Amino acid sequence: MNLVKEDFIKAFSLYEEKALQYRRFKHADILPLLQAKEIQKRFTVEEIGRSVEDRSIFRLKYGQGATKVLLWSQMHGDEPTATMALFDLFKFFNGEADGFDTFRTEIAEKLTVYFIPMLNPDGAERYQRRTAIDVDMNRDARAAATVEGALLKTQAMLLKPDFAFNLHNQNNYYNIPGTATPVTISLLAPAYDYARSVNEVRADAMRVIVGINNILQEFIPNAVAKYDDEHTPRGFGDNFQKWGTSTILIESGAYAGDTEKLEVRKYNFIALLNAFQEIASGSYSVHDIADYNAIPFNDEKLHDVLIRNLAIEKNGKKMRVDVAIRQNEKTVDDGYYVEGLIEDIGDLQDFYGYSDLDVEGLQFIPAKLYSERIFSLAELSSSKVAELLKQGYAAIRVSDRVDGGMMHAFPIQILTDTHFKSGMSPMIGDDANFFIGSDSEIRYALINGYLIDLILPLGAGVKNRVK
Structure with missing residues (x-):
């Protein structure tokens, strides 16, 4: 047969x-x-x-x-x-x-x-x-x-x-x-x-x-x-x-x-x-x-997310760059979470992303920590998180006691303290938490290496943890 x-x-x-x-x-x-x-x-x-x-x-x-x-x-x-x-x-x-x-x-x-x-x-x-x-x-x-x-x-x-x-x-x-x-x-x-x-x-x-x-x-x-x-x-x-x-x-x-x-x-x-x-x-x-x-050899030019033609500014000098992001799995006792990091910056025309987005005309917007109030985990919802993201907040604080880090699926950083680092421009090795948009509107969020289109309904599937 x-x-x-x-x-x-x-x-x-x-x-x-x-x-x-x-x-x-x-x-x-x-x-x-x-x-x-x-x-x-x-x-x-x-x-x-x-x-x-x-x-x-x-x-x-x-x-x-x-x-x-x-x-x-x-x-x-x-x-x-x-x-x-x-x-x-x-x-x-x-x-x-x-x-x-x-x-x-x-x-x-x-x-x-x-x-x-x-x-x-x-x-x-x-x-x-x-x-x-x-x-x-x-x-x-x-x-x-x-x-x-x-x-x-x-x-x-x-x-x-x-x-x-x-x-x-x-x-x-x-x-x-x-x-x-x-x-x-x-x-x-x-x-x-x-x-x-x-x-x-x-x-x-x-x-x-x-x-x-x-x-x-x-x-x-x-x-x-x-x-x-x-x-x-x-x-x-x-x-x-x-x-x-x-x-x-x-x-x-x-x-x-x-x-x-x-x-x-x-x-x-x-x-x-x-x-x-x-x-x-x-x-x-x-x-x-x-x-x-005749079977081709592997090449290694893929990333989880590739942002093309992102406008950035440093010391008053403006330029356009491509930004590559990888999502690294971190094992914990009850599973794993993802740590999204900026992998490369510059001319990445020869590279690719599973999510591959040209943002020409849009600019890098630093992420912010929402500090006006402290939340409880129980009151969080997708609609609340979406509202915060659209205002440029990539992190919030919670009052819950969390031992060892708890997994969650919200596309936002949930912190038990005030430690949150956000650069004014992308840097290799930094956490991939930033926004993309114009002076008048935030269009995309990068949260822990996940690309989120803020016009669309907030999806699930994020592997994040309370920090």
């Missing part, structure tokens, strides 16, 4: 794991899924080790074919998209009577597929890149000093897989060169030496990637790129390639409006199913390496 576009759509719609819809899930959220009887219908589930903080790490096995494939996800704890996709695949391979039984049988007869989801559960607990001992596991292939890195290396030596998939997330700011299109999926056949040589092992990885790119172009045309192929002698992908395993790196990127990476997760699911199909049939071998080389 050869899956085509409509089959991939149907498979994902049937088998998306609904228990994982929020990307900051933890080890405790996947344990019930791994321990459920349903997953053991066609998978062998085995605990193969424990993390530094004694969290279990599992390996799942599907099929009994001669060609061995190993996949691992979330070796960086804050890169969870592919883990969600693996659980979608687990449900798919446990399905039946849905038109895909022939496909499942073919995969099981020709491949033995090993999955290690959430290789860094301690990092996932903190939503951080590194392990609990603050080591980047993906720079530990050579030394194998970390418990988790040593575990993966042991699996490589034990299983000696023919193919491997190293599953990651990249940041949201990669774009297709020369365009404002975010890179949704980035692919790479890692280099096993500094010369970036191509032997048959690496060439086969390239051919598998060509097949993945072909199917993804049907879903996300012109949104696939290659990751940087500089050789990293400590990296797992580079070393798997050196150890004789054709290794494919998949980096989950960005899709506009897809905060929880649910769309990007779907494209992981499709990419991996297609790869299994081509490896099982051997059809990957017909692909031309020239098509791999």
